[in-house]
Amino acid sequence: MSARTYTGSCHCGAIRFEADLDLAEGSNRCNCSYCAKARAWFAFAKGPDRFRLLDGTGVSEYRWTPPGDAEPHLTFTFCRTCGVRTFARGNLESLGGTFHAISVPALDLSDEQRAAIPVRYINGRERRYDETPAHPEAI
Ligand SMILES: [Zn+2]
Known part of the structure; x- marks a missing residue:
């Protein structure tokens, strides 16, 4: 397979x-404290272009610094009007x-x-990024 262009948006x-x-190539669901609250489901666009x-x-x-880290790794965006998380x-x-x-749910x-997108479940909460968490169905 190869990359193609998809559009996405918040709700409003x-x-x-x-x-x-x-x-x-698949997508990630993670159990870290942010992703679990947001029920985040991400696909990655690698490279600035x-x-x-x-x-x-x-x-x-929104940015947060994981415990034990010096700085945030990600800047999360959401819509200030409708609240939908986008990327x-x-x-x-x-x-x-x-x-x-x-955010896969924000894609059109x-x-x-x-349903065809492969999902990797990641144990980000314990920083074991190559491990499936004990309860992936709970993410
Ligand atoms: Zn919106």
Whole structure:
């Protein structure tokens, strides 16, 4: 498979974006304290040129520093009007520098497309990123 361009938005449309994603590469569900509360489900657009913000009128941002870390790794965005989470951005060498973690529920996909995306369950709470958490169904 290869990457193609998908569009996405919040509910009210005050945030609109497009991202080049290979959804067959899979997506992540994580049990860290943020992802668990947000029920986050992310697909990754690796590299600065794989993401375009088309309308950022509604963007609000949230950052947090995981315990034991010096600084936040991700800047999460959500819409200040409708509250829908849309994407996060970060910078990691292993992901090609600047990357965007795209909220899969915010993408304009059919049920069939969404259901076909492989999901990796990640034990971020205990920083064991290559392990499946004990209760993935609870994430
Ligand atoms: Zn909105």
